[in-house]
């Protein structure tokens with residue numbers, strides 16, 4: 001079975017205020033799904049439910065189900081560390097740890113108990129290669145990751161995520177803090193790796209969604225308005241609200 005992630009009737013409340021009004025979606029292995037919609041529609045809130053990041057906040061209530069390969073990720077049987085390993089996350093601001101490139105990428109595997117230097121070397125190299133940053137850093141793996149450019153930092157963060165061999169990668173506006181050339185590199189990295197992962201990407205950049213995603217989900221005011229193949233959605237959306245949004249008529 002593929003690494004399918006799905007939500008069913010997912011509702012989220014901040015205190016008494018309902019921010020997500022029952023979202024059902026299915027994300028498939030080998031695909032990039034873009035989440036789009038105007039500011040405040042709930043994209044980040046929804047994304048953060050998918051690896052239980054919202055658990056860190058007080059006063060949040062979640063109902064409905066989220067399943068990874070048929071298993072409820074909110075079940076007490078699932079440990080949070082297991083979920084974070086299987087469902088990795090990359091943020092808007094590149095957030096490498098303030099230590100070497102090597103140690104950034106080796107961080108997750110070390111925490112999971114990998115000690116053998118050869119094995120770690122191999123994981124670091126493979127992950128940096130997959131993230132399309134190896135050639136730029138291979139001669140200087142001891143360099144502090146925070147000294148890299150923003151685009152390089154973001155690809156190191158992607159490598160750090162890949163190093164623990166996740167099933168799903170969540171990305172919250174991963175290129176919005178980057179210059180256009182770095183953004184293109186991150187986009188092509190995502191397209192290169194997508195066959196092996198289930199990738200879910202929040203983006204404000206419509207060109208980016210249409211360039212790299214297979215499916216697109218359009219959200220508005222905490223609701224899912226439309227979900228379809230990206231090409232269909234951009235060329236011929238079912239819903240007039242989707243078409244208005246994609247044509248810049250609001251938001």
Ligand SMILES: Nc1ncnc2c1ncn2[C@@H]1O[C@H](COP(=O)(O)OP(=O)(O)OP(=O)(O)O)[C@@H](O)[C@H]1O
Nearest residue numbers: 014019037038039040041042043044045046057204
């Ligand atoms: N920690 C929080 N506590 C209370 N309300 C919150 C919290 N985080 C988000 N919200 C509210 O939930 C709604 C959805 O916000 P969210 O950040 O998920 O939207 P978004 O679509 O990701 O927006 P943006 O594109 O601007 O990042 C907004 O009304 C926001 O004010």
